[in-house]
Amino acid sequence: xxxxxxxxxxxxxxxxxxxxxxxxxxxxxxxxxxxxxxxxxxxxxxxxxxxxxxxxxxxxxxxxxxxxxxxxxxxxxxxxxxxxxxxxxxxxxxxxxxxxxxxxxxxxxxxxxxxxxxxxxxxxxxxxxxxxxxxxxxxxxxxxxxxxxxxxxxxxxxxxxxxxxxxxxxxxxxxxxxxxxxxxxxxxxxxxxxxxxxxxxxxxxxxxxxxxxxxxxxxxxxxxxxxxxxxxxxxxxxxxxxxxxxxxxxxxxxxxxxxxxxxxxxxxxxxxxxxxxxxxxxxxxxxxxxxxxxxxxxxxxxxxxxxxxxxxxxxxxxxxxxxxxxxxxxxxxxxxxxxxxxxxxxxxxxxxxxxxxxxxxxxxxxxxxxxxxxxxxxxxxxxxxxxxx
Amino acid sequence: xxxxxxxxxxxxxxxxxxxxxxxxxxxxxxxxxxxxxxxxxxxxxxxxxxxxxxxxxxxxxxxxxxxxxxxxxxxxxxxxxxxxxxxxxxxxxxxxxxxxxxxxxxxxxxxxxxxxxxxxxxxxxxxxxxxxxxxxxxxxxxxxxxxxxxxxxxxxxxxxxxxxxxxxxxxxxxxxxxxxxxxxxxxxxxxxxxxxxxxxxxxxxxxxxxxxxxxxxxxxxxxxxxxxxxxxxxxxxxxxxxxxxxxxxxxxxxxxxxxxxxxxxxxxxxxxxxxxxxxxxxxxxxxxxxxxxxxxxxxxxxxxxxxxxxxxxxxxxxxxxxxxxxxxxxxxxxxxxxxxxxxxxxxxxxxxxxxxxxxxxxxxxxxxxxxxxxxxxxxxxxxxxxxxx
Numbered sequence: 001x002x003x004x005x006x007x008x009x010x011x012x013x014x015x016x017x018x019x020x021x022x023x024x025x026x027x028x029x030x031x032x033x034x035x036x037x038x039x040x041x042x043x044x045x046x047x048x049x050x051x052x053x054x055x056x057x058x059x060x061x062x063x064x065x066x067x068x069x070x071x072x073x074x075x076x077x078x079x080x081x082x083x084x085x086x087x088x089x090x091x092x093x094x095x096x097x098x099x100x101x102x103x104x105x106x107x108x109x110x111x112x113x114x115x116x117x118x119x120x121x122x123x124x125x126x127x128x129x130x131x132x133x134x135x136x137x138x139x140x141x142x143x144x145x146x147x148x149x150x151x152x153x154x155x156x157x158x159x160x161x162x163x164x165x166x167x168x169x170x171x172x173x174x175x176x177x178x179x180x181x182x183x184x185x186x187x188x189x190x191x192x193x194x195x196x197x198x199x200x201x202x203x204x205x206x207x208x209x210x211x212x213x214x215x216x217x218x219x220x221x222x223x224x225x226x227x228x229x230x231x232x233x234x235x236x237x238x239x240x241x242x243x244x245x246x247x248x249x250x251x252x253x254x255x256x257x258x259x260x261x262x263x264x265x266x267x268x269x270x271x272x273x274x275x276x277x278x279x280x281x282x283x284x285x286x287x288x289x290x291x292x293x294x295x296x297x298x299x300x301x302x303x304x305x306x307x308x309x310x311x312x313x314x315x316x317x318x319x320x321x322x323x324x325x326x327x328x329x330x331x332x333x334x335x336x337x338x339x340x341x342x343x344x345x346x347x348x349x350x351x352x353x354x355x356x357x358x359x360x361x362x363x364x365x366x367x368x369x370x371x372x373x374x375x376x377x378x379x380x381x382x383x384x385x386x387x388x389x
Numbered sequence: 390x391x392x393x394x395x396x397x398x399x400x401x402x403x404x405x406x407x408x409x410x411x412x413x414x415x416x417x418x419x420x421x422x423x424x425x426x427x428x429x430x431x432x433x434x435x436x437x438x439x440x441x442x443x444x445x446x447x448x449x450x451x452x453x454x455x456x457x458x459x460x461x462x463x464x465x466x467x468x469x470x471x472x473x474x475x476x477x478x479x480x481x482x483x484x485x486x487x488x489x490x491x492x493x494x495x496x497x498x499x500x501x502x503x504x505x506x507x508x509x510x511x512x513x514x515x516x517x518x519x520x521x522x523x524x525x526x527x528x529x530x531x532x533x534x535x536x537x538x539x540x541x542x543x544x545x546x547x548x549x550x551x552x553x554x555x556x557x558x559x560x561x562x563x564x565x566x567x568x569x570x571x572x573x574x575x576x577x578x579x580x581x582x583x584x585x586x587x588x589x590x591x592x593x594x595x596x597x598x599x600x601x602x603x604x605x606x607x608x609x610x611x612x613x614x615x616x617x618x619x620x621x622x623x624x625x626x627x628x629x630x631x632x633x634x635x636x637x638x639x640x641x642x643x644x645x646x647x648x649x650x651x652x653x654x655x656x657x658x659x660x661x662x663x664x665x666x667x668x669x670x671x672x673x674x675x676x677x678x679x680x681x682x683x684x685x686x687x688x689x690x691x692x693x694x695x696x697x698x699x700x701x702x703x704x705x706x707x708x709x710x711x712x713x714x715x716x717x718x719x720x721x722x723x724x725x726x727x728x729x730x731x732x733x734x735x736x737x738x739x740x741x742x743x744x745x746x747x748x749x750x751x752x753x754x755x756x757x758x759x760x761x762x763x764x765x766x767x768x769x770x771x772x773x774x775x776x777x778x
Contacts, residue, residue, distance in 0.1 A: 039708070039714055041716045043715055043716070044716060044719070048696070048700075068708065068711060073683065073708075076684060077702055077704055078686070083702070083705055083708075085701055294458065295465060297467075307435075307437070311435070311437075313466055315472070316474070319458040320428075320429075320430060322457060325430050325432065326719070327433060330719070
């Protein structure tokens with residue numbers, strides 16, 4: 001197992017830190033944003049695109065890949081890297097989150113979780129041991145423990161029960177590892193309860209994981225609640241291990257999270273909203289379908305160096321979206337991922353130069369976040385994590 | 390107007406010829422296949438893809454572009470080349486074919502054709518003069534006359550009337566040109582009648598066009614009927630002008646048509662069937678959704694040098710199609726266009742070397758065409774030219 005992490009520079013004013021994550025398939029400079037390739041593809045993009053964009057790590061969904069094409073198919077074809085043509089660092093989730101948010105029926109007991117496929121209704125059973133086995137068979141670089149992820153608003157007793165089970169499953173995942181395979185990260189749960197989060201952070205931190213994730217957030221709770229949990233949790237995590245905030249990926253949240261000491265983020269948001277025509281600009285999201293772009297000869301974000309903005313007017317992108325041309329989704333995805341990856345680079349640069357607080361304040365004062373109401377409504381419509389389109 | 394054409398070498402055994410077509414935006418070696426970018430995009434591909442594939446000319450649909458985003462929008466943005474980011478030779482049709490095949494209501498009189506938009510039902514009027522004006526405003530390199538295109542199976546008297554009107558409209562198109570604009574090609578009509586085809590070929594050939602197209606074919610008639618018409622028509626066309634067979638684009642038809650002396654072909658077929666999972670191989674089309682590809686580690690066509698086959702197993706492509714991942718359509722389109730473009734290169738090479746007949750016979754004996762019944766059924770389902778997806 002070749003996984004290591006080091007903090008290169010910590011911000012004196014915030015919790016932010018610039019670091020480097022070394023995996024068997026290459027290095028990811030941190031803080032790092034990991035785009036989501038649920039079904040062995042970052043939707044609309046190919047590996048050559050990922051390379052030109054400067055993506056350093058990619059996420060695959062064990063749940064999706066187990067259902068289609070099947071873990072054994074990917075294994076027999078040489079593993080997930082080769083299957084999807086991605087030679088770099090690869091992170092997989094355990095499947096737990098998808099089962100709890102996506103499968104139409106599920107039944108949890110101490111052994112594991114029985115669920116039905118959202119595709120054909122077939123019945124399956126996932127245990128902590130299988131989650132590890134499957135991820136090892138995928139040949140990932142970083143695997144995640146199987147956790148029980150309660151919905152936002154669940155009663156305390158339920159959250160407590162799920163959190164304690166998550167801890168026992170975490171230990172089973174550790175015992176299930178076979179030798180020098182992929183790195184394994186534990187997941188902190190605990191809902192919105194400060195006590196449970198502290199308990200979970202302490203317990204997971206005490207185990208022999210290569211990294212620690214904060215799970216169970218970005219599930220529809222208000223932003224203030226999410227950040228309160230992160231703020232409560234981070235001080236209980238070891239300095240020396242990478243910290244991964246699962247499911248977070250809007251520009252403002254990334255900049256916020258970096259300041260709290262998060263090293264790894266994953267989210268389908270930048271690519272999902274791109275396919276709906278929502279493009280990031282330095283001032284906030286814009287909707288390219290809007291009539292004001294109909295004749296705009298400038299690109300969506302003048303000065304942007306992404307392939308889309310270097311090549312096309314906003315009017316052309318507007319036209320493609322109005323015509324529902326498939327190229328629209330690809331060009332918008334390229335723009336949004338470019339925006340996010342450059343934002344991460346700038347944040348890292350500022351951390352290394354010791355100017356992060358200034359960078360953060362400037363960004364958050366000029367970037368107008370999508371209004372909370374719109375955001376929650378879009379989530380419900382969009383249906384995370386089963387992506388539209 | 391900078392348009393010229395020269396035949397470099399003619400095949401001594403067939404009618405085939407290798408040539409060179411020079412336009413204001415570059416050179417297309419002939420015979421040339423022109424992929425269809427109806428709405429200012431070859432579906433799923435960007436201009437960088439077209440360049441790496443070696444596409445030398447692209448077709449835009451005046452009808453589609455008139456409806457969306459509007460000719461005046463493209464004109465105000467600097468023309469179609471700049472709008473779609475395509476710097477090379479560009480061919481546009483006149484809109485006539487789409488109106489006759491696509492618009493829900495149309496009414497032809499001597500002046501022009503009144504039609505309803507297939508998008509919003511709005512009413513429009515197209516005349517030969519406007520067809521020229523619109524194409525000039527798009528800034529195309531080669532424009533087409535407005536023709537009246539009768540459906541396959543139309544009565545003789547109707548076809549005769551449409552053919553004669555097409556001739557009068559052709560002369561009006563010539564008169565409507567403004568100075569040194571794009572080249573203008575005339576269109577031969579005449580349905581399946583040898584006499585009308587001869588009359589049309591002679592008439593159109595006598596006018597001052599830079600090239601001659603054979604229209605009104607590939608409309609659902611049996612292949613034998615189509616080739617009989619081409620065989621009847623070509624001898625009546627001038628040797629010195631490029632000959633363009635509209636709407637033809639399956640591998641076997643291209644190889645057949647080249648042997649009859651055709652220089653230019655356009656068709657949405659290679660890209661449309663790609664999006665349905667039908668991929669060209671040296672032995673014929675295969676359906677990548679077929680279960681036999683589920684675990685195939687080799688690419689779809691072993692030895693193929695396209696990006697898709699160099700990078701991915703057939704199993705991966707199969708998986709993407711099964712999951713309806715957008716990347717599937719792009720990778721399949723790249724493969725099919727690569728196949729067609731390499732086929733055209735090989736045919737041209739054989740023409741230059743004087744080995745075309747041998748090449749043609751070898752290709753047609755190893756490539757199994759899609760069965761006629763399947764082909765006609767797919768056409769009805771697919772709805773040409775309004776493309777699926």
